[in-house]
Amino acid sequence: MDWGAIIQNSFRGFIGEPFIYFSLAAMGLNMHYGYTGLLNFGQAVFMAAGAYGLSMAVVTLGLNFWWGLLLGIVVFPLLLALIMGVPTLRLRADYLAIVTIAASEMFRIIARSPSLDRWTGSSDGLTAFANTFYDFNPFDKQKRYFFGLFIGNQMWVVLIGWIVLSIVVLIVWMTMRSPWGRVLRAIREDEDAARSLGKNAYWFKMQSLMIGGMFGALGGMFRAIGTQSAQPQNFITDVTFFAWVALILGGAAKVGGPIAGAAILYGILNFTDVFLRQLVENGYVPESVMDGTQVGQVRFMLIGLGLILLAIYRPQGIFGTKEEMALDDR
Amino acid sequence: MTAEPSTAQHLFDGVPFEPGAAKNDPILVADGVRRAFGGLVAVDVDHLEVQRGAITALIGPNGAGKTTFFNLLTNFDEPDTGSRLFEGNDLAGVSAYKVANLGMVRTFQLTKSLSKMTVIDNMCLGGTGQTGESFFKALFPFLWRRQEAEITERADALLERFKLSHMRDEFAGTLSGGQRKLLEMARALMVKPNMVMLDEPMAGVNPALKQSLLDHVKGLRDEGMTVLFVEHDMDMVQEISDWVVVMAEGRIIAEGPPESIASNQAVIDAYLGAHHDSALDLEAD
Ligand SMILES: Nc1ncnc2c1ncn2[C@@H]1O[C@H](COP(=O)(O)OP(=O)(O)OP(=O)(O)O)[C@@H](O)[C@H]1O
Numbered sequence: 025m026d027w028g029a030i031i032q033n034s035f036r037g038f039i040g041e042p043f044i045y046f047s048l049a050a051m052g053l054n055m056h057y058g059y060t061g062l063l064n065f066g067q068a069v070f071m072a073a074g075a076y077g078l079s080m081a082v083v084t085l086g087l088n089f090w091w092g093l094l095l096g097i098v099v100f101p102l103l104l105a106l107i108m109g110v111p112t113l114r115l116r117a118d119y120l121a122i123v124t125i126a127a128s129e130m131f132r133i134i135a136r137s138p139s140l141d142r143w144t145g146s147s148d149g150l151t152a153f154a155n156t157f158y159d160f161n162p163f164d165k166q167k168r169y170f171f172g173l174f175i176g177n178q179m180w181v182v183l184i185g186w187i188v189l190s191i192v193v194l195i196v197w198m199t200m201r202s203p204w205g206r207v208l209r210a211i212r213e214d215e216d217a218a219r220s221l222g223k224n225a226y227w228f229k230m231q232s233l234m235i236g237g238m239f240g241a242l243g244g245m246f247r248a249i250g251t252q253s254a255q256p257q258n259f260i261t262d263v264t265f266f267a268w269v270a271l272i273l274g275g276a277a278k279v280g281g282p283i284a285g286a287a288i289l290y291g292i293l294n295f296t297d298v299f300l301r302q303l304v305e306n307g308y309v310p311e312s313v314m315d316g317t318q319v320g321q322v323r324f325m326l327i328g329l330g331l332i333l334l335a336i337y338r339p340q341g342i343f344g345t346k347e348e349m350a351l352d353d354r
Numbered sequence: 355m356t357a358e359p360s361t362a363q364h365l366f367d368g369v370p371f372e373p374g375a376a377k378n379d380p381i382l383v384a385d386g387v388r389r390a391f392g393g394l395v396a397v398d399v400d401h402l403e404v405q406r407g408a409i410t411a412l413i414g415p416n417g418a419g420k421t422t423f424f425n426l427l428t429n430f431d432e433p434d435t436g437s438r439l440f441e442g443n444d445l446a447g448v449s450a451y452k453v454a455n456l457g458m459v460r461t462f463q464l465t466k467s468l469s470k471m472t473v474i475d476n477m478c479l480g481g482t483g484q485t486g487e488s489f490f491k492a493l494f495p496f497l498w499r500r501q502e503a504e505i506t507e508r509a510d511a512l513l514e515r516f517k518l519s520h521m522r523d524e525f526a527g528t529l530s531g532g533q534r535k536l537l538e539m540a541r542a543l544m545v546k547p548n549m550v551m552l553d554e555p556m557a558g559v560n561p562a563l564k565q566s567l568l569d570h571v572k573g574l575r576d577e578g579m580t581v582l583f584v585e586h587d588m589d590m591v592q593e594i595s596d597w598v599v600v601m602a603e604g605r606i607i608a609e610g611p612p613e614s615i616a617s618n619q620a621v622i623d624a625y626l627g628a629h630h631d632s633a634l635d636l637e638a639d
C-alpha cells in the first residue's frame with residue numbers, strides 16, 4: 025500500500041479544484057435554501073451560466089476575457105434569476121424547485137443541440153477561452169507547488185479560487201449578520217410575517233436568488249477556466265446534487281457549512297478512490313468482489329451510505345445545531 | 355372586574371349606534387367588501403368606518419368572518435368586490451408589505467413567530483426604513499450600526515414591557531404559546547404603526563400580564579395610535595374598547611359603545627340563537 029499517494033490524493037480532494045467549484049456552488053445554495061428557504065434544484069444552470077457566459081463571450085462573440093467575466097459572473101446569472109424568479113417567487117416554494125430543475129435540463133439540452141454549434145459548440149462545447157487568465161500565471165508551468173500537489177497552472181487556478189472563495193465567505197458572513205440577512209431569515213421562517221412587518225418578501229427572495237446564482241456562476245466559471253473548456257456534460261443534474269450534498273453534509277444556514285461539506289465530500293471521494301484501488305491492486309480485495317474498474321462506482325455507494333448514516337445520526341449536518349433543528353417540530 | 359371609564363369615547367360624539375355608522379374622523383373605511391370561499395360568503399360588509407385614535411373591538415361568534423375581514427383590510431387577501439381606504443389611500447392592488455409601510459400593521463390569530471431567530475432578532479426585524487436592509491449597504495456596518503443600536507434599544511424596552519426580556523437571546527421557537535402572542539404584538543409595535551390590528555392578542559396570556567398590557571394599549575391610544583382588535587374575552591372588550599363592532603355570518607350586525615352592545619337584540623340573537631330574550635351577560639366570562 026502506498027500510503028503517501030493515498031494521503032496526497034485525499035488532501036488534494038480536500039482543497040483542490042472540485043472543492044472550489046462545489047464550495048462556491050454550495051455557498052450559493054446556502055444563500056438560497058439555508059438562509060432564504062428557496063428550493064433551487066438547478067444550481068447547475070447557474071454554474072453553466074458562468075462557464076458559458078465567459079466562453080461564449082470570448083469564443084463566440086470574440087470579446088475579450090474581461091467582458092467574459094462580466095457576462096459570466098453578472099449578466100447571465102442575473103438574467104437567469106429574473107427568468108426563473110419572476111414567475112415563481114410570488115408562488116409557493118415548490119414552483120421555483122420545478123422551474124429550476126427544468127431550466128437546468130433545458131439549458132444543457134439546448135446547449136448541446138447541433139443546430140447551435142456555431143454558438144455553443146454543441147456537445148463538444150467551447151475551448152481555449154481562458155488564455156488571458158493563464159497569461160497572468162506567476163507560477164512556473166513545469167514545476168510543482170504546495171507540497172507537490174499542483175503543477176504551475178493548477179496552482180494558479182487554485183490560488184485564485186481560494187481567494188475568490190474567501191471573498192464569497194466574507195460577503196455571506198457580513199450580510200448574514202446585517203439587517204439584510206435578518207430579512208432573508210425571516211422570509212425563510214415565515215414569509216407572511218415578514219410581509220406584515222413591511223418587508224417586500226418578493227424582492228428579497230429575488231435578490232437572494234440572484235446573489236446565490238452568481239456564487240454558483242463563479243463555481244461553474246472556475247470549472248471552465250480550470251479545464252479551459254465548457255461542455256454541456258459538465259452541468260448535468262448530478263452537479264446540482266453534489267452541491268446539495270456538500271451543503272447538507274456541512275450544515276445549511278452556517279457560513280462555513282458548504283465549504284466544510286465540499287472539502288469532506290471530495291476528500292472522501294479521493295481517499296476512497298485511491299484507497300480502494302490500492303486494495304484491489306495489492307490483492308486485499310478479491311476480483312470476485314470488486315475489480316479496478318468498479319472502484320469509481322463503489323466509492324459513490326460508500327458516499328451514499330455515509331449520507332444515510334448522517335441523516336440518521338446527525339441530520340443537522342456537521343456544523344448544524346441540533347437545538348435549531350428541533351425547533352421545526354414545535 | 356370593574357370597567358374603568360374609557361377616555362376616547364368623546365371621539366364618537368353624535369355617532370349613531372347602528373351598523374355602518376359614519377365616524378367623525380375615520381382612519382379606515384371599508385365599503386361593500388365581500389369575500390366568498392366557494393359557496394360560503396365569509397365576509398359581506400356593507401360599510402364600516404374605524405375611528406382614528408380610538409380602540410375599536412371587533413367581536414362575533416366563531417366563524418363570523420373576523421379574521422377573513424382582517425386579511426381583506428390588510429391585503430393579505432383580495433376581496434371579490436368592494437373598496438378599502440386607509441388614510442385616504444385606496445388599498446386595491448397594493449401589496450401587503452406596502453400596507454404595513456403605510457402604517458397599518460396586523461398580527462395573526464395563529465402566531466407567526468420566526469422560530470429559528472432569536473426573540474431580539476424577531477423584534478428588530480420590525481424596525482422600518484432600515485439602511486442595512488440594502489444588500490450593498492449591509493456590507494458596510496458603519497452605515498447602519500447606529501440605527502441598529504437605536505432599534506435594539508427600542509426593542510429591549512418593548513420586551514421589558516411585555517415581560518420577555520429574559521427570553522431575549524433564546525430562539526423564538528422555544529417560547530410558549532402565550533409568549534408568542536406577546537412577541538408578535540410587541541414586534542408589530544416595532545413598526546411604529548398609526549394603526550394596529552390585533553387578532554385575538556390576549557388569547558392564552560395570563561390575567562396579571564393581561565392587565566398590564568391593556569394599560570399599555572390604552573397608552574398607545576393616548577399617544578394617538580388607532581387600535582382595532584378581535585377578542586372573545588368580554589372583560590377585555592368592556593374594559594378597553596371605546597367602540598364595539600359586532601360581526602355575525604360575515605355581516606356587521608351592530609355597532610356602538612360597549613355598554614350598548616350587551617343589550618342589543620341582534621347581538622343576543624347572534625350569540626345565543628334567535629328568540630332569546632334576556633340581556634346577554636357579557637360580564638361573565
Ligand atoms: N381560506 C379559506 N378557505 C375556505 N374557507 C375559509 C377560509 N378562510 C376562512 N374560511 C371560512 O370563512 C368563515 C370565517 O372564518 P374566519 O376565520 O374569518 O372566522 P373568525 O370570525 O375569525 O372566527 P374565530 O373567532 O373562530 O377566529 C369560516 O366559516 C371559515 O370556514
Ligand SMILES: [Mg+2]
Pocket residue numbers: 420421422463553
Ligand atoms: Mg379568527
